[in-house]
């Protein structure tokens with residue numbers, strides 16, 4: 001098994017130290033980025049990810065992709081689709097990631113990918129990646145507990161199902177399993193860019209991921225690590241987490 005590493009947060013290259021993946025067979029993707037706006041640059045960054053994910057599925061393996069933010073999930077889903085697999089989405093995240101460009105008050109791109117997967121702002125990224133958008137009832141949002149008002153409003157009237165890690169109701173068909181590591185309670189996960197307390201424990205998240213993997217329905221795994229470069233002994237828990245998730 002190998003791990004596809006996209007060592008970026010949006011279009012910013014992160015230090016290798018941000019991804020403690022020792023002991024795993026890592027294939028980094030580090031294309032040259034064009035000038036342009038951030039969406040164009042991210043699209044260019046994701047192109048080889050789309051191709052690599054499709055190639056691995058065509059070859060009979062389950063892609064495992066690690067990166068610095070949740071936008072990468074759009075590339076992974078586009079790659080899964082390119083390989084002819086019609087996947088639903090299971091999205092582990094402390095946040096909703098269901099902003100549109102207009103509803104986001106922060107302007108943070110990583111707060112928008114799930115909504116783009118569901119059909120918003122498709123010209124910015126989905127169309128560039130060849131991503132077919134998903135009906136809302138094919139997406140499940142797991143343990144999202146820090147929603148901005150516009151996100152709460154959208155989710156209240158959408159068909160996106162919400163559940164806790166201990167009781168994930170899986171959508172139909174093959175799955176893209178997306179894990180933002182910030183779904184874990186911030187007390188157990190040091191150095192997060194968007195820490196949120198009141199969440200499930202490390203053990204509960206890993207156990208949930210193992211149960212989902214054991215269904216045999218996961219077509220691709222996407223792990224987003226929106227954390228700062230390591231300080232102190234951050235590496236110990238990060239190394240263990242990445243290994244636990246990627247070998248679940």
Ligand SMILES: NC(=[NH2+])NCCC[C@H](N)C(=O)O
Pocket residue numbers: 070093095096097099104105106107108110111112146147148180182194226
């Ligand atoms: N997956 C994440 N870490 N998302 C952070 C989003 C934070 C906030 N909701 C925003 O849009 O600005």
